[in-house]
Amino acid sequence: MSHYPANYKQSAVIPLLDLAQQQHGGWLTISAMNKVAEILGMAPIRVYEVATFYSMFNRTKVGKYHLLVCGTTPCRLRGSCDIEEALLKHLGVERNEVTSDGLFSVGEMECMGCCVNAPMIVVADYTKGAEGYTYNYYEDLTPKKVIELVEILRRGESPPPGTQNPDRFNCAPAGGQKTLLCEPKPPPCRDLDAC
Amino acid sequence: MRHDPHKLVEGCLIAGVAMRACAAYIYIRGEYVNERKNLQRAVKEAYDAGYLGKNACGSGYDFDVHVHFGAGAYICGEETALLESLEGKQGKPRLKPPFPANAGLYGCPSTVTNVETVAVSPTILRRGPEWFASFGRKNNSGTKLFCISGHVNTPCTVEEEMSIPLKELIERHAGGVRGGWDNLLAIIPGGSSVPLIPKHICDDILMDFDALKAAQTGLGTAAVIVMDKSTDVVDAIARLSYFYKHESCGQCTPCREGTGWLWMMMERMKTGKAVIEEIDMLWELTKQIEGHTICALGDAAAWPVQGLIRHFRPEMERRIRERAASEIEAPAEATG
Numbered sequence: 001m002s003h004y005p006a007n008y009k010q011s012a013v014i015p016l017l018d019l020a021q022q023q024h025g026g027w028l029t030i031s032a033m034n035k036v037a038e039i040l041g042m043a044p045i046r047v048y049e050v051a052t053f054y055s056m057f058n059r060t061k062v063g064k065y066h067l068l069v070c071g072t073t074p075c076r077l078r079g080s081c082d083i084e085e086a087l088l089k090h091l092g093v094e095r096n097e098v099t100s101d102g103l104f105s106v107g108e109m110e111c112m113g114c115c116v117n118a119p120m121i122v123v124a125d126y127t128k129g130a131e132g133y134t135y136n137y138y139e140d141l142t143p144k145k146v147i148e149l150v151e152i153l154r155r156g157e158s159p160p161p162g163t164q165n166p167d168r169f170n171c172a173p174a175g176g177q178k179t180l181l182c183e184p185k186p187p188p189c190r191d192l193d194a195c
Numbered sequence: 196m197r198h199d200p201h202k203l204v205e206g207c208l209i210a211g212v213a214m215r216a217c218a219a220y221i222y223i224r225g226e227y228v229n230e231r232k233n234l235q236r237a238v239k240e241a242y243d244a245g246y247l248g249k250n251a252c253g254s255g256y257d258f259d260v261h262v263h264f265g266a267g268a269y270i271c272g273e274e275t276a277l278l279e280s281l282e283g284k285q286g287k288p289r290l291k292p293p294f295p296a297n298a299g300l301y302g303c304p305s306t307v308t309n310v311e312t313v314a315v316s317p318t319i320l321r322r323g324p325e326w327f328a329s330f331g332r333k334n335n336s337g338t339k340l341f342c343i344s345g346h347v348n349t350p351c352t353v354e355e356e357m358s359i360p361l362k363e364l365i366e367r368h369a370g371g372v373r374g375g376w377d378n379l380l381a382i383i384p385g386g387s388s389v390p391l392i393p394k395h396i397c398d399d400i401l402m403d404f405d406a407l408k409a410a411q412t413g414l415g416t417a418a419v420i421v422m423d424k425s426t427d428v429v430d431a432i433a434r435l436s437y438f439y440k441h442e443s444c445g446q447c448t449p450c451r452e453g454t455g456w457l458w459m460m461m462e463r464m465k466t467g468k469a470v471i472e473e474i475d476m477l478w479e480l481t482k483q484i485e486g487h488t489i490c491a492l493g494d495a496a497a498w499p500v501q502g503l504i505r506h507f508r509p510e511m512e513r514r515i516r517e518r519a520a521s522e523i524e525a526p527a528e529a530t531g
Binding site for chain 2 (some may be wrong): 003005011041046053072073074113134154173186190
């Protein structure tokens with residue numbers, strides 16, 4: 001709340017709701033929203049408006065590991081439907097349903113901004129409360145790899161986040177970058193005194 | 196932002212000083228949690244080193260940088276929706292005028308810029324504006340981050356100069372189209388908001404603002420989505436229509452109702468469950484949405500469908516005819 005002018009505390013509503021969600025195992029209750037309204041001096045309806053508008057706020061129970069598959073066109077072209085189908089089949093649930101042990105739930109998200117590492121999923125980890133909250137992208141998946149990932153999570157371990165393709169570094173192409181392969185030519189800066 | 200957040204922080208300071216602004220808010224997507232933590236660390240390091248805050252860099256100018264995050268709404272990328280979201284309300288765009296430069300965040304004059312523009316400014320200042328303008332054609336100068344995705348052999352993100360031929364961009368950096376260049380069906384050159392272009396246009400088009408505008412598409416965000424001949428192009432565009440329906444904020448009627456209507460019609464077009472005249476109805480619907488909305492999401496929802504009809508109309512008609520023919524052959528099974 002220190003980031004915003006003192007008379008505009010309302011700006012902190014998204015960070016506070018996010019924190020409340022992490023503290024509560026991944027979803028927001030009306031009482032949590034009312035408390036946020038009280039802290040910020042807002043009418044509760046304004047907080048309800050924000051909680052219903054943004055897609056990352058869950059208003060119903062989710063699993064301790066909430067798995068979100070990106071389903072928009074670039075990921076879809078690379079097979080995100082197969083990933084989602086493999087997950088739902090393996091866990092034995094429908095979309096947005098929680099497994100009977102309460103550990104996993106699968107949802108679909110719109111574009112996560114990770115199109116060059118498609119297909120991908122995000123794992124929102126609510127097992128360790130707000131301090132241990134992680135929201136990791138797992139990219140460059142295949143149906144086989146995503147099942148392995150789920151089993152690693154089930155054992156309570158953390159798989160390495162980011163691209164699961166060992167040939168790639170971040171968003172560079174597999175096999176390394178194709179240009180700028182040598183040292184840059186000097187000077188890196190023009191003569192600032194000359195202007 | 197995973198690996199070089201300081202470039203952005205430095206760019207913010209430069210932009211702020213140039214505009215005599217007193218504070219910068221970096222609005223980062225809610226889904227980018229690890230990147231946000233990285234950025235917050237970078238801002239803290241800059242404060243600790245005295246580059247920001249009171250007397251930034253020892254120049255006597257006070258400048259603050261804050262990191263704010265959203266929670267998963269695409270519409271909050273629109274400039275006035277971003278300001279609304281920063282103020283803590285629903286991210287519904289405002290009417291323009293008044294423009295943000297007059298009345299922006301909290302009613303104060305503000306400017307909303309893309310981080311790509313801001314992050315490239317330190318390099319421009321270091322190397323000189325002539326160096327930057329030497330890339331690309333006239334009026335289309337500089338570099339751009341191209342994100343090549345879809346049916347290519349090695350999808351990647353590259354910072355390339357503007358006006359690079361599309362074929363060279365894909366063949367050099369993304370390993371070429373899956374199955375060879377002749378396996379290409381269509382490309383969306385600028386992300387979901389611009390119309391697609393079929394292969395014969397892709398053969399020699401340059402990636403810059405003017406060339407793509409002349410081809411009735413646009414550069415957009417330079418997110419190149421490549422589709423090869425195995426793609427169901429109607430399904431791909433229908434999924435984009437669903438995306439826009441999901442992300443519509445619901446404020447103005449053409450977008451709220453129009454995106455849902457577009458999606459329902461596209462779903463039927465996927466299986467050909469329509470009549471030929473409905474393609475013209477679809478075209479007219481996009482024309483009714485385009486330009487009649489508060490923000491540009493309505494236009495962005497309409498354009499891909501227009502591109503599909505413009506270039507792939509025969510494919511849509513073929514599906515309708517085939518389904519009609521199969522219904523005549525087996526009327527007992529056609530439940531419609």
